[in-house]
Amino acid sequence: MLYALCFLLFMIGLYCAVIKKNMVKIVIGIMVMEYAVNLFLIMLGYRTGGIAPIIDKSQLEPSTGQLTAAFLNSSVDPLPQALVLTAIVISLGSLALMISICVRTYGKYGTFDITQIRRLKG
Amino acid sequence: MKGMTIIVKTISSWVKVLVFLFGIYIILFGHLTPGGGFAGGVILAASYVLLMLAFGREFVEKNLPLPLASRLDCLGAFLFALIAILGLVFGGSFFVNFLYQKYLPGQPLNLISAGTIPLSNLAIGLKVGASLFLVIFTLSICCKDFKTDTSTHKKEE
């Protein structure tokens, strides 16, 4: 069910990126898609009633220094969170580049409307 | 940008130190608590963005000139790569945590316990902070000629 909602968010982003005429709105649509995928990744690692996968002193067995079984059984999967962090860094880079291209295009053409920015054809 | 009113200026001049320190804390304790190079770097950049909003662009440019920020950006990335290569030299493979394995074992959950990871966090923090600052700064000058350097996609450790 939640996955379906996530996919709905993805499709909303795709719709926005494909249909909208304004360059900034297209960028927003792409970012909505990106976050839908990030949300999906986070939800993959989730388990009901799970705890954050952060180790502190209370999670270690005092005698052996190993992780307690309770921690291992209830913590959520940390790997998707690391993946999402990396994906966010990447999307930050491409977002900054996209916005700067939008700003430069506005400076050249004086509009954000892609139907009026049409020098390339064919 | 001329900056904002005196209230904003006063408060942000107090807050900026705290924000900056919090960023450094996040970077240094990245291997123990949530956070790390990227998050801390963003906070470092945010402290400068706060200054930029409150006092205007020229003030920030005086404090942290763009060429210096650009150098710091490159330096951070270079340090990160250097740590990887030192891993090859001392440990026999890229990114080997040679400090932890050979020189600084340390107990888990202590500040000095993770070998090269805090150092990489430091390098990434420098890189992310400087480049995010550069991105926001250059985007704020629309009229002047600029070229954004969006090489922020350095992989997190």
Next chain:
Amino acid sequence: MSIPLPAFVAIPLVTAFLLPIFGKKGKAAATVLANLATVSLLVLAIVSVGQSRVYEIGKWSIPLGINLVLDGLSSLLLLAISVVSTAAMFFSIRYMEQYTAKAKYLSLFLLMVAGMNGVVLSGDIFNLFVFLEIASIASYALVGFGCEHEELEASFKYMVLGSIGSIFILFAVALVYGNTGSLNMAYISKAIQSSGLNAGLTFALGLFIAGFGLKAALVPFHAWLPDAHPSAPAPISAMLSGVLIKTLGVYALTRVVFNVFGISISTGWLLIALGLLSMVAGAFLAIGQWDLKRLMAYSSISQLGYVVLGIGLGGLIIAEGGNLAWASLAILGGLFHLVNHAVYKSLLFLTSGSVEMSTGTRQMRQMGGLAEKMPVTRATCIIASASIAGIPPFSGFWSKLILVVAAIQASFYWVAAIIVFVSLCTLIMYLKVQRYVFLGELPENLQQSKEAKNSMLVAMIFLACLCVLMGLLVLVPSLRSHILNPAVKVLTDGLEYSTKIINM
């Protein structure tokens, strides 16, 4: 000698971040350093031919850590990337004097090379995505480097479609992780073999094909390429058309389809359909163009179709359980065409750059009679055109011949007919280039046009020599068994990839 594999990524990355430190004064030093980096990559790529190895980063063993894999296919692609990047870098020494901010250009160029090398070497599917994004973001910035009207528009178009492609790939990676619980390609492949494809994985495969297809500009997804490639500076067009669409698109697609998911009959047909569509549509659209670089960009789509067709044909034969020798012949044709196309298309873009630099235009109607003014450019352009059209002694002929033979052997006669037909279309479009650019009357305003600068000529002649000699790669058995056959074997082995990696 065994080279640490991350060097292929680390050398360009470190150089890219060192360059801006030189600042405005050290432009010459920065150029020399960047060229040293690409040349050293070429040397490393040549040394590593024929080796196959797994490298565990940080000594974390495979399912836990990130690994880099060098096998036949990777080293073939590494060779192509480093040859083209060396030539393009050498070409840009003088060419980029028209632009400001040369150090930034060189940094972005090297970042792109680092990303591509990473894609080729990565054995981890998420890492593949990360490197793919590094290469694509650098290329988005490079396409818009001139900051003129057309360049910004093309860059925006490219960036929107490229980002959507990347998001598809990320979504597919998430689906794969959710279904198999692993990110290492070998372990994913093993999990798929033991449990079979379920609905989620099939959807992921579809997303992978769409995402990599967008990056490779196969025909239904090609809208960005004819805008983006002509708008970039000429050496970058050469890099984009020569290797970027192949590494990010075709290589990643074949790796995922053949080695991770395993080829099936339907994906084989899908690849063949995409390949044929790209070949025919690209060729027809190219003939009508009057912009020199735009024509070449459309012909890139068409030529990429050959590569995908060859690989798809081989995959189909494998999936149907047919003769393995025929399958390897088809794949050999595809991969050989990939390498050939990298060389001659980058040469063509470099010649177009030198024509554009001396005439100041890309419109073929405004040119003519440049043969006397630019003899070397003309000679190299003729060699490249002959090669791409498949005239016998040149490299393009051999790869097309192999493809035709493979199609006939597998009794796909209509495919062979289409290959020959598209080849004729290619001949027509490059005859058009020769006729309107180099022959005919020299217009008044082009009387002053001069031959390109020396270093640009060196890069062009280097690639032209390769065009002539590349035929030897298949004709000499020892070269073939060293360079091409291992690459073919990686694909024909298919799912055995996983056991090999795990045992290595």
